[in-house]
Amino acid sequence: MAEGTPIDTDDATPVEPTGSQAAAILLMLLGEEEAATVLSRLEPDEVQHLGGAMFGVANISENEIDGVFDVFVDRARVRTTLGxxxxxxxxxxxxxxxxxxxxxxxxxxxxxxAHVNALENLKWMDPRAIANLIEFEHPQIAATVLAFLESQRAADVLQLL
Known part of the structure; x- marks a missing residue:
């Protein structure tokens, strides 16, 4: 189907709109302000192309609008990374x-x-790496680190200091 060509709503078989027609339908579902914001970010030839597509889909049925919207939502679900x-x-x-x-x-x-407790990472570190990390720290810092560790791991670290 050519861009800007009206969707034929008289046929018994539904015609799937082109990408531009689907974009035009979705844009027309927005409020005027939101649609204007989108259009203001497009290149002049894109605005003209999309404007022509809007006129081409002006008389589509509610079912066809629902179909376009359903396709949009399905694709958004697949592509979204929200969460x-x-x-x-x-x-x-x-x-x-x-x-x-x-x-x-x-x-x-x-x-x-990131709300990561840095001390949590120590649980996964090798005792030698922990010993190297706290070797030249103030004794109170070293004591805090050792107190956080499991007793056997803390003992292993102390042997290496």
Whole structure:
């Protein structure tokens, strides 16, 4: 189906809209302000192309709108990382949009500090690595680290100091 061509709603068999027509339908489901914001970010030829597609889908049925929306939601579910992998997705978007250097600067300012208990990592470390880590620390720091460890591991670390 050519872009900007009306969807034929008289046929008994539903015609799947093109990508531009689906985008036009979704854009028309937004409020005027939101749609204007999206359009303002497009190139002039993209606005013209999408505008033509909007006129082409102006008389579609509610069922066809539902179909486009269902496809959109299904694809969004598959592609979304909300809840998992968010940090990787945000970094990827920022790097593509701003370039490596600018993105890293922005990310450094906006990335939340991880709430990780650094002492928890000690449970997974080799006793020799822990001994090397605390060897030149203040005795109170070393005592705090040793107190956190399981008794046998703390004893192993003490033997290495």
């Amino acid at each position: 998992f992998g968010v940090e990787r997705q945000i970094k990827g978007m920022m790097h593509k949009a701003l370039g490596q250097d600018k993105a890293d600067q922005v990310l450094q300012r906006i990335t939340p500090v």
